[in-house]
Amino acid sequence: MFACLACVCSLTAVAQTPPAAPTTDERLAALEAYINNGDPGKSLTGVAGPGHNAWMMTSTALVLFMTLPGLALFYGGLVRRKNVLSVLAQCLGITGVVAVLWWAFGYSLVFGKSFNSPYFGGSEYFFLKGVTSAPNTDYAYWVSHNVFAMYQMMFAIITPALIVGAIAERMKFTSIIAFVTVWMFVVYFPLAHMVWGSTGLMNGVWNGDAKITAIDFAGGTVVHMSSGWSALILCLILGPRIGFGREKMAPHSMVLCMVGTGMLWVGWYGFNAGSAVGADGIAANAFTTTTLATAVAALTWGAIERIFRGHASILGFCSGAVAGLVVITPACGFVDSTGAVIIGVLAAVVPYLACTKLKAKFGYDDALDTFGVHAVGGTIGALTTGFLATASVNANLTGAPAVKNGLAKLVTSGGLWLAQLKAIAITLVLAIVATVIIAYLVKAVIGLRPTEEVERQGLDINEHGEEGYVT
Amino acid sequence: MKLIIAVIKPFKLEEVKEALAAIGVEGMTVTEVKGFGRQKGHTEIYRGSEYTVDFLPKVKIEVVVANEVAGKTVEVIVKAAKTGKIGDGKVFVVPIEEAVRIRTDERGDAAV
Numbered sequence: 001m002f003a004c005l006a007c008v009c010s011l012t013a014v015a016q017t018p019p020a021a022p023t024t025d026e027r028l029a030a031l032e033a034y035i036n037n038g039d040p041g042k043s044l045t046g047v048a049g050p051g052h053n054a055w056m057m058t059s060t061a062l063v064l065f066m067t068l069p070g071l072a073l074f075y076g077g078l079v080r081r082k083n084v085l086s087v088l089a090q091c092l093g094i095t096g097v098v099a100v101l102w103w104a105f106g107y108s109l110v111f112g113k114s115f116n117s118p119y120f121g122g123s124e125y126f127f128l129k130g131v132t133s134a135p136n137t138d139y140a141y142w143v144s145h146n147v148f149a150m151y152q153m154m155f156a157i158i159t160p161a162l163i164v165g166a167i168a169e170r171m172k173f174t175s176i177i178a179f180v181t182v183w184m185f186v187v188y189f190p191l192a193h194m195v196w197g198s199t200g201l202m203n204g205v206w207n208g209d210a211k212i213t214a215i216d217f218a219g220g221t222v223v224h225m226s227s228g229w230s231a232l233i234l235c236l237i238l239g240p241r242i243g244f245g246r247e248k249m250a251p252h253s254m255v256l257c258m259v260g261t262g263m264l265w266v267g268w269y270g271f272n273a274g275s276a277v278g279a280d281g282i283a284a285n286a287f288t289t290t291t292l293a294t295a296v297a298a299l300t301w302g303a304i305e306r307i308f309r310g311h312a313s314i315l316g317f318c319s320g321a322v323a324g325l326v327v328i329t330p331a332c333g334f335v336d337s338t339g340a341v342i343i344g345v346l347a348a349v350v351p352y353l354a355c356t357k358l359k360a361k362f363g364y365d366d367a368l369d370t371f372g373v374h375a376v377g378g379t380i381g382a383l384t385t386g387f388l389a390t391a392s393v394n395a396n397l398t399g400a401p402a403v404k405n406g407l408a409k410l411v412t413s414g415g416l417w418l419a420q421l422k423a424i425a426i427t428l429v430l431a432i433v434a435t436v437i438i439a440y441l442v443k444a445v446i447g448l449r450p451t452e453e454v455e456r457q458g459l460d461i462n463e464h465g466e467e468g469y470v471t
Numbered sequence: 472m473k474l475i476i477a478v479i480k481p482f483k484l485e486e487v488k489e490a491l492a493a494i495g496v497e498g499m500t501v502t503e504v505k506g507f508g509r510q511k512g513h514t515e516i517y518r519g520s521e522y523t524v525d526f527l528p529k530v531k532i533e534v535v536v537a538n539e540v541a542g543k544t545v546e547v548i549v550k551a552a553k554t555g556k557i558g559d560g561k562v563f564v565v566p567i568e569e570a571v572r573i574r575t576d577e578r579g580d581a582a583v
Contacts, residue, residue: 078517248522250515315517356519369518 037278039141046134049142055279056143056151062270063154067091067161070267074260074318075165078368081252082458083169084468090164093177095157101184102153103128109189110197111139111152118201118211121193125149138198140277151274152192158271159188159223165368166231169249170241170455173463175448179234179438186434187226191427195222202423205396208404214423215389215397215407215416217286218275220330220381221427228375229431232366237439238448240365242455249367254314261318265294268325272332285393286332289340290325293332296344297324304352319373323351326377327384334389334397343384351377382424386417472567472583473541477532478504479552479560484530490551491534494543498583500533510558529560535567537580 022030022043030044037052072091076084098106104127112122125131128149136145143151160180167176194201195216202221204213216222241249251257272290276283301320302312327347328340335343355372366372391397391411398408410416442448449455454462461467479487484501491499505526512525536544545562553559572582 248524249520250517250522309516311516313516319518359519372518 034142037142037280039137048133048135048144048147049278052140052142052278052280053144053147055283056140056147056274056277059270059274060147060151060154062267063151063158063274064095064267066264066267066271067095067154067158070260070263071158071161072260073256074264074322075168075368077253077256077258077260078165078251078315079168080249080458081469082460084252084256084460085464085466086173086459087164087168089173089464090176091161093173094161094164094180097177097181098157098160098184099153101181102149102156106156106184106189107131107149107152109185110156110192111136111149113138113197113199116199118199119190119194121189121197121199143277148277151277152196155219155223155271156184156188156192159219159227160184162224162227162370162374163231163234165370165374166235166366167238168367169459170367170450171238171448172446172450173459175442175446178446179442182438182441183230183434186438187230187431188222191226191430192222194426195219195423202426204402204405204407204419205399206401208401210401210405210407212419212422212426213402213405213407213410213416214382214419215334215385216330216382216423217333217385218272218329220326220378220385221423224326224329224374224378225382225424225427226431228371228373228378229428230435231370232364232375233432233435234439235366235371236364237436237443240363241367242452244365245363251315258314258318261321265321265325268294268329272325272329276333282333282394282396285336288337289332289335289343290328292337292340293328293344293347294321294324296341297321297327297347300345300348301352304348319351319355319369320348323347323373323377326351326374327381329378330381331385331388334385334394336390336393339388339390342388343381346380346384347377350380379424379428382420382427383417386420389416472535472537472570472580474565474567475532475534475536475541475544475548476563476565477534477548477552477560478506478529478562479532479548480554480558481528481530483552483554484532487532487548487551490547491544494540494547496534496536496540496544498534502531502533504529504531508558508561527558535570535583537583 026041026043030040033040034049068091072088076087079087108123108125109121112125114122114124131145131149133144133146135141135143136148139148160183195203198206200207202212202214203210204215268290269287273283273287276286298317298321302317305316306312324344324347328343331343351373354376355369359366359372389411397411402408410419505528507525507527512523512527515522515524548562570582571578
């Protein structure tokens with residue numbers, strides 16, 4: 001290996017003069033940059049930093065763990081026993097499809113920049129061409145480009161998987177896969193670019209030319225609002241489950257649901273703290289705020305139930321925990337611990353009302369409350385981030401791009417909530433309009449629902465040829 | 472011979488079994504069943520959804536005994552299964568025409 005490298009060096013040496021060896025000062029500066037998660041300068045260009053890379057590979061695995069099996073079990077426990085496998089199959093199927101889409105086009109459309117567009121990335125990374133172990137310094141100085149691509153892939157996977165909750169127990173497997181495939185191109189890829197792409201429309205922190213100076217640390221708009229609002233629209237177009245409101249549709253296993261919730265909470269550290277794209281102080285802050293908001297929200301939801309209904313239920317604690325995780329997501333890297341506790345209380349109260357009062361009033365069959373938790377939670381998370389974000393925990397809020405585009409001024413003197421509101425509006429409109437079009441398109445071509453007999457008998461045996469529990 | 476059918480609260484099964492053993496009843500058949508009487512069901516709430524559960528879990532005991540001990544058996548079951556609260560269950564007594572012990576071909580009282 002070394003001999004080989006030496007060959008290459010000597011060959012290039014013939015063709016051109018060798019670059020000057022970095023000075024001791026430059027080498028020291030590069031090491032300091034590694035510690036500070038900053039620009040390494042010349043001496044360590046193209047080298048991944050072991051600590052940052054290790055954390056990001058760990059985070060990548062943690063975010064996958066959120067979907068498989070975290071979300072799959074959380075949702076799987078909440079459906080009736082005849083449909084438990086259908087939920088697991090939907091999560092697995094979506095994981096496979098999105099992984100392929102991400103490799104072929106998705107990563108490039110989100111994180112490329114060759115289109116130089118605020119709405120779409122570029123074509124330079126199609127089929128992950130050129131995505132190597134060397135860092136892509138547009139997004140991280142010390143994290144391998146391929147690790148970053150895989151990390152972001154896990155977000156692309158869990159987002160459409162969240163939609164499954166609203167439409168559970170009554171949509172054909174092939175229709176879900178078809179819907180998700182189109183939805184990724186129309187909603188997720190452009191939205192993720194707008195929020196996180198280096199040339200993105202709403203990337204207030206990193207794009208000095210961002211027209212809307214909004215902030216979203218780990219995906220309140222991209223992940224939770226987009227999936228949650230799309231889920232509501234899809235469940236309305238789909239219609240309620242047969243027997244909804246008349247027959248008992250209680251969860252078949254609160255034990256699986258609780259196990260899944262615990263996995264989601266653990267995995268979410270990769271989601272939130274990992275979104276610092278480095279093992280730095282911002283990640284540490286996100287880790288802390290995530291913990292606090294989640295614990296407070298779980299406790300608050302349980303307490304509301306105990307006070308107003310007499311029982312603190314397992315589903316109440318689990319719903320509170322997930323709602324806390326959702327609402328802190330856009331805020332986790334921008335707020336302090338007090339902000340996190342405030343968010344935790346809001347995360348329980350508002351989604352609780354959405355899941356109980358709002359749903360009862362309008363009667364839509366959001367089977368597992370994807371809308372009530374993710375859309376409502378994501379929206380209030382995006383908005384409260386506008387009020388609670390502080391540069392004292394994240395200096396990037398007043399960094400050079402933020403000064404250029406005006407974000408820094410909004411953070412220090414107020415008014416960020418208005419930018420957040422604009423980001424919310426764009427996300428909402430995109431998710432709703434696109435879902436209406438895609439859903440009717442899929443309905444016209446292959447249909448959305450299985451036959452009544454299949455739905456009655458259960459999706460597991462009919463769509464997947466298996467039973468969750470053989471008796 | 473009499474068939475005694477008792478539908479009781481599940482957690483009372485051990486006490487009833489021991490009480491029957493104490494008076495010499497040597498066998499019984501037990502089934503987990505669901506049903507309701509005056510107790511009706513209960514309500515379960517999952518987030519915003521409320522479900523009435525009509526059928527509650529109960530245990531059904533079936534014992535066949537000789538006519539002479541039927542009264543005592545019923546008395547023992549009622550005493551052991553009683554909590555005094557609604558939902559304690561019921562005992563039914565039915566005449567039995569014939570009984571056969573399969574292993575030995577014994578018939579009548581000798582078979583139970």
